[in-house]
Amino acid sequence: TGNKNVAASILAIKIPFVFYLLFNVRHKIFKLFITAVSVLSFYAIFIMNSRTILLGLMVSLFFFLLFGISLKVSKKWLLIPLSALILFISVPFNDFSNKAFLSSRLSVSDNNSLARLDFYDTAFSHFITNPFIGVGIGNWKIESLKYSNHLMKDYTVAYHVHNDFLEIAVELGIFGFLSYLFLFVFSFSFIIQKRASLFIVLLGCSLIIYFFDSLLNFPMSRVSNQILFVLMLASIVSLKKTQNESN
Numbered sequence: 001t002g003n004k005n006v007a008a009s010i011l012a013i014k015i016p017f018v019f020y021l022l023f024n025v026r027h028k029i030f031k032l033f034i035t036a037v038s039v040l041s042f043y044a045i046f047i048m049n050s051r052t053i054l055l056g057l058m059v060s061l062f063f064f065l066l067f068g069i070s071l072k073v074s075k076k077w078l079l080i081p082l083s084a085l086i087l088f089i090s091v092p093f094n095d096f097s098n099k100a101f102l103s104s105r106l107s108v109s110d111n112n113s114l115a116r117l118d119f120y121d122t123a124f125s126h127f128i129t130n131p132f133i134g135v136g137i138g139n140w141k142i143e144s145l146k147y148s149n150h151l152m153k154d155y156t157v158a159y160h161v162h163n164d165f166l167e168i169a170v171e172l173g174i175f176g177f178l179s180y181l182f183l184f185v186f187s188f189s190f191i192i193q194k195r196a197s198l199f200i201v202l203l204g205c206s207l208i209i210y211f212f213d214s215l216l217n218f219p220m221s222r223v224s225n226q227i228l229f230v231l232m233l234a235s236i237v238s239l240k241k242t243q244n245e246s247n
Contacts (some may be wrong), residue, residue: 005213006222008050012042012057012209013228014200016064023073023198031058034081040183042084056212060205067195067204116162116216122147123166127174143170160218167218184211187236200239207232 001007015038022034045053061081122144135143141159159182161167169177184207190202210219210229219225 001221001224004048005050005052005217006219006224008045008048008053009056009209009213009217009219010224010228011045012053012060013206013225013232015041015057016060016205019077020199020202024076026048038080039084039087042081043087045214046084046088049130052216053209055216059212062206063208064205067192068198068199070196071198071201072196115158119144119161120163120166121156123161123163123170127166127169130170132176132178134169134171137171140167140170160221162217164214164218164220167220183233187233190236190240194239194243203232203235 001010016039018034018041022031022038025031045057083106123140126143126147140161146159161170165177165181168180172179187207188204191200191207193201193205206228210225210232213219213225219229
């Protein structure tokens with residue numbers, strides 16, 4: 001994609017599935033190839049430097065450490081993201097050593113962060129005053145003009161809230177919001193319940209990355225992200241159906 005946040009999220013969501021293959025393949029040359037792909041994938045994400053995806057990756061790694069202990073998976077896999085990080089830091093043309101760059105990436109007071117906080121405040125205020133009847137799918141970009149037209153210096157408008165949950169809340173109301181939220185509640189409850197399976201735990205890692213992306217971006221409006229989200233939900237539904245049939 002032409003957007004670094006979208007590209008980073010797509011890569012990050014796929015990494016746990018590559019790890020699943022890495023944990024199960026026996027052929028040494030193929031295992032080495034998958035390891036190289038994993039390192040380069042992490043390296044690409046570090047280069048794109050999407051704060052949301054890096055946060056989602058950290059939480060998903062913690063999730064895997066938390067529930068992967070009982071699966072007796074070798075901790076050597078931690079060398080993969082660590083190697084990518086060392087490679088990223090050591091490359092001379094990156095901005096990692098630039099203190100001004102680091103402070104700007106870690107700050108919540110830069111222009112992008114302040115703009116998002118304003119989007120959240122506007123959307124939440126509208127939802128509180130209109131909790132049951134939304135403005136309709138895709139109409140928030142029009143409705144939001146009532147709140148932000150005094151700040152506009154040209155014809156540029158904010159197309160998205162940069163939070164899918166808030167955007168669904170203002171466009172569909174509380175029932176639409178709860179329906180969307182239930183997708184994640186159902187999915188995570190099933191994953192935690194069946195955490196003895198390596199595939200399900202890694203599936204949970206991918207879903208965590210998508211969840212954080214939904215909190216701070218708008219993957220709901222990106223077809224490439226939605227394809228992966230639907231595949232994850234379909235996998236959970238299929239696993240749930242298989243479980244019910246076996247019982």
